[in-house]
Amino acid sequence: MEELVFSRAEFEAVLPSAILFATGLLLLLMDTCFGDRDPNEDSSPKTHLVLTGVAGALLAFAALSVSAGDTSVRLFAGAMTDDLFGRFAAGIIILATLLTSLAAGGYLSGIGKHRGEFHALIFLGAGAMVLLAQATNLISIFVAVETLSLALYVLAGYVRAWRESAEGAFKYFIMGAFSSGFLLLGMAFLYGASGGSIQLADFGDGLDPVLGSVGTLLVIIGFAFKVGAVPFHSWVPDVYQGSPVLAAGWMAVAVKVASFAALLRLVMATGDSANMAGLIMAIAVITMALGNLAALNQTNLKRMLAYSGIAHSGYLMIPVGLALHEGSVNPKVLAGSLFYLAAYLVTTLGVFVALSSLKHGDRDCDTLDAIKGLGRRHPLIALAITLSMVSLAGIPLTGGFMGKYFIFRDAVLGGYWQLAVIGIVTSMVSIYYYLRPVVAMYFHEPSEKIEKVEAAWGLHLALGITSFGILYLGVMPERLVALSLRSVERLGM
C-alpha cells in the first residue's frame, strides 16, 4: 500500500484555506467554551471572537505570500493549482472576510443576534471560496461551490425572527439546489466530451464539439445563478433583503470573486471550442441593462444594492466574453476583471458596513426614509456612504471609476465598442439611484430616529479601511493594475 505524501508545494497551496477553516473551527469552540450563559449573551460584543477572527484572516492573508509560485506542478492529483491568479482572488476574499469579521461584533450585538455561528460560517465559507478560486478539476470546483453555498443559505436565514429572512433563505436554498443541478449536469457533459477527464487542463486538447458546447453552456448557467446574472437573478433581491445587512455585503463581494475566478478558469480551459463568447456578451448586456433599470425605483436600500450587484455582474461578464472573442483565447483582458473585483470589494463592503453601523431597535436600517438626515446626525457615516455610492456609480477619483475604465477600454480595444457604449449609458442611468440616498442623507430633515450601534470601534475601523481603499484605488491604481496583469499572464490548470 502506497503512503500518503504531501509535497511542500501542496502544503503551501492549501495553507490560506486551511488557516481559514481552522479559524472557523476555533471560533465555534471558543463560543461554546467561553460563551457566558447570561440572558443578554446575544447582545454582548464578544470581542474575543472578533479579535480571533481578525487574527485568523490576517494570518491567512500572510500565508498568501508563502508560495513556490511554480504552476507547472500538479497538486493533489490535479485538484488545485497555486498560481498568482488564484492568490489574487483569494486575497480579495480574505480581505472581505477580515472586514466583515471586524464589523460583525458591533453590528450583531447591536441587533441582539450575536452568536458564534455567524463568525464560524463566514470563515468556513471563505475557506471554501479560496479553494474554489484555486480549484482546477470538476469535482473540487463542485464541492467547493456546494460548501460555500451551504454557508450562504444559513447566513441568509441567520435571523430567524425576521419573516423576510426565512423567505429569502428558503428561496435561495431552492434556487441554489436547482442551479447546482445545472452545474453538475454540465460537468457530466464536459466529462463525456473530454473523453473521461475531470481535469480542466485536459479540456484544452479538444472537446467533443456538441457535448462540450452544451456542457459549457450548462456550467455557465450554473455560475450565472451564483453571481446573479440575468435571466437567473430573481432570487437576489429577496435574499439580500432578508439577510442581515453585513452578511449581504460579504455575500455580494466574496461569492462574486470566487464564482468569477472559477468561471474564468473554466472558460479559459474549454477555450473557444465552445463558441460561448457571443452568449456571454449577450448575458453581459441584458444583465447591465436590467440590473440598472430595476434598481431605479427601489426604496429599500438592500434591494437597491441587490439590483446594483446584478448590474455589476454584467460589467464583470464583459472581460470574460472579450477573452474568448474571435476564437483566440486572450487572458490579458481578464486583468480588468480582477481589478474590478478588488475595487468592488472596498466599494460594496463600504456601503454595507456603513449600513451595519445603524439600526432601528433590533432591525436593520435599510430604507431610504430611515437614512434621511443622516448627514446631520452622523456625518462621518454619511460621508462613507456617499463615497461608496460615488464609487459604485463610477465617478472619477474612485476605485469604481478605474475598474469600469479598464473594462470599457479593453472592450473598445477589442473591437466591441458597442459593449462599452452600453456599459457607459447604463452607468449614467445608475448615477440616479446611487445619488438618491445621498440626497436623502443631506437634503432631508431627519424623519425617523436612527440609532447607532454601540461598540462600533470595529465598524469604524472597517469603514476607514474601505474608504481609504476606494480613494487609493481611484488615485493610485498602478500597483494593483500591474499585479492583476501579472496574475493573468499564466493561469495554472
Add this chain to the structure above:
Amino acid sequence: MSPWLQHTSFAIIAAIAVLASILVVTRRNPIYSALFLIVLFGAMAMIFLLLEADFLGFMQLLVYAGAIMVLYLFVIMLINPREGDLPEEGGAVDRVVAGGTASLVFCLLWFAIHESALLHPELPAVPVVFPELASLGPEHGGAAAFGRELFHEHLLVFELASILILVGIVGAVHISLRTRRRVSAGNGLTPPAARAEEAAHV
C-alpha cells in the same frame, strides 16, 4: 457477461429508472414519491453493478435506499401532510410553460448526446478514451480500488467534504435552535405563555 445481455439488461434497468423518476415528480402524495424514489435508487445501484462498480453499487443501496430514504420518510411523517394541506398546483398556463421549458432542455440534451462523437466514431478528432470494461483489472470496482481513488486522487475533496458536512450541521443547529432566553430562570421549564408564543412563532 455477453455484450448483448449487458445491453438488454441496461435498457430494462434504464427504462425502470426513467419511469420511476417520472413517477417521483408526478405523484401528489409525497409518500408515493418517496417509495418510487426507492425504486429509482435500486435501479441506479443495478446500473453501477452492470458497470462492474460493485462497491459503489452496494454503497448506493446502503446509503441512499437505506439511510437517506429513512430520513425522507421521517420528514414526511413529522410533517404528516393531509390532502387539504397540499398547496394548489398552478393553472394550465403554468403547466404548459413548465412542461415546455422542461421539454426544451430535454431536446437540447438529447441533441447533444445524439450528435456527439460518442455515437459517431467516424467523426475526426474524437478524444474519447473511455476504457473497455474488459481491459480493467480484477480489482476494479472493489472497496480497495475505491478507497485508493478516494484517499489519493481525491484527498483534497474528501477533506473539503467534511467541512461541507460541518457547515451543514452548524447551519441546521443554528436554524432550528430555540432561543434560550424564553426559558424561565425558576424551574427550567418553559412558561405556558412563552410556549404559546413559540408555537405561534412556528
